[in-house]
Amino acid sequence: PFDVLVVGGGPAGASAAVYAARKGIRTGVVAERFGGQVMDTVGIENFISVTRTEGSKLAASLEEHVKQYDVDIMNSQRAKRLEKKDFIEIELENGAVLKSKAVVLSTGARWRNVGVPGEAEFKNKGVAYCPHCDGPLFEGKDIAVIGGGNSGIEAAIDLAGIVKHVTVLEFAPELKADSVLQERLYSLPNVTVIKNAQTKEITGTDKVDGITYVDRETGEEHHIELQGVFVQIGLVPNTDWLGDTIERTRMGEIVVDKQGATSIPGVFAAGDCTDSAYKQIIISMGSGATAALGAFDYLVRN
Numbered sequence: 001p002f003d004v005l006v007v008g009g010g011p012a013g014a015s016a017a018v019y020a021a022r023k024g025i026r027t028g029v030v031a032e033r034f035g036g037q038v039m040d041t042v043g044i045e046n047f048i049s050v051t052r053t054e055g056s057k058l059a060a061s062l063e064e065h066v067k068q069y070d071v072d073i074m075n076s077q078r079a080k081r082l083e084k085k086d087f088i089e090i091e092l093e094n095g096a097v098l099k100s101k102a103v104v105l106s107t108g109a110r111w112r113n114v115g116v117p118g119e120a121e122f123k124n125k126g127v128a129y130c131p132h133c134d135g136p137l138f139e140g141k142d143i144a145v146i147g148g149g150n151s152g153i154e155a156a157i158d159l160a161g162i163v164k165h166v167t168v169l170e171f172a173p174e175l176k177a178d179s180v181l182q183e184r185l186y187s188l189p190n191v192t193v194i195k196n197a198q199t200k201e202i203t204g205t206d207k208v209d210g211i212t213y214v215d216r217e218t219g220e221e222h223h224i225e226l227q228g229v230f231v232q233i234g235l236v237p238n239t240d241w242l243g244d245t246i247e248r249t250r251m252g253e254i255v256v257d258k259q260g261a262t263s264i265p266g267v268f269a270a271g272d273c274t275d276s277a278y279k280q281i282i283i284s285m286g287s288g289a290t291a292a293l294g295a296f297d298y299l300v301r302n
């Protein structure tokens with residue numbers, strides 16, 4: 001069996017694997033796709049001490065760093081079941097069962113897509129999901145934010161300070177964001193809110209040039225010319241496979257404590273799959289380190 005088995009090979013998992021391996025214990029990483037969300041990212045400008053890098057480069061560096069140690073990397077393998085017996089067992093989609101004394105779950109998350117024509121086509125060409133990451137790319141431009149929940153309205157407020165104009169498109173008749181956020185939003189001069197708006201298409205040729213929506217009250221179709229669209233309709237943690245075995249929030253995020261411990265002794269979690277605040281590379285790496293050290297501490301005491 002492993003001492004620490006890490007499930008997920010994004011920034012959190014890579015960090016956990018390095019920290020565990022440096023304790024000289026038997027460490028493994030199972031990842032569906034090593035690199036995680038970083039593989040879908042073009043420019044990264046907020047990974048502190050690295051002024052600018054690209055997702056594919058950072059993903060390669062993550063793997064290179066893990067490979068400096070005696071870590072068993074099992075790439076292109078998906079975990080489908082976790083069970084605590086004598087050891088913690090992780091069953092893979094291919095039927096194999098891995099056993100470990102401690103486990104770090106770092107399966108990350110994915111942005112919920114609106115699923116309209118143009119969204120996939122113009123990803124990184126005007127369609128964005130992370131205001132902290134990509135906001136500065138739209139300086140002085142007109143953009144839309146799809147989604148009027150807390151994340152959408154926070155994004156709109158944040159972006160209004162950078163871009164020329166923000167249009168918020170909300171599907172429902174009312175914004176769902178907290179009232180303090182709504183008040184702040186409505187106090188800004190360069191924001192328009194459109195409710196009852198069903199996004200129909202993100203248009204463009206080589207990059208985004210507009211958005212089409214249907215007014216759900218009148219059925220009328222409208223088109224707005226703009227250069228960017230931020231989709232803010234939720235981040236979905238990759239935790240469905242855990243079912244009821246472990247405590248998760250209403251949103252499906254794994255509940256962790258300060259050491260990264262979950263509701264199952266010996267099972268730790270880190271990064272975007274947890275209920276930690278803010279989902280960023282630097283944060284997930286920090287929590288990966290925390291979870292690995294928490295797991296090591298657990299092994300020492302048990």
Ligand code: FAD
Binds near residue numbers: 270272
């Ligand atoms: P992830 O990166 O999601 O990695 C999860 C890992 O788990 C992957 O290896 C995945 O294949 C694996 N996995 C999932 N399910 C299973 C399973 N059942 N079995 C086995 N393996 C599984 N953050 C920044 O700080 N700066 C940026 O500029 C930035 N830009 C971004 C741009 C885009 C387009 C996106 C999508 C995100 C961006 N982020 C950025 C956010 C950042 O990428 C995430 O916060 C970070 O990658 C989270 O790391 P993680 O290791 O927790 O999860």
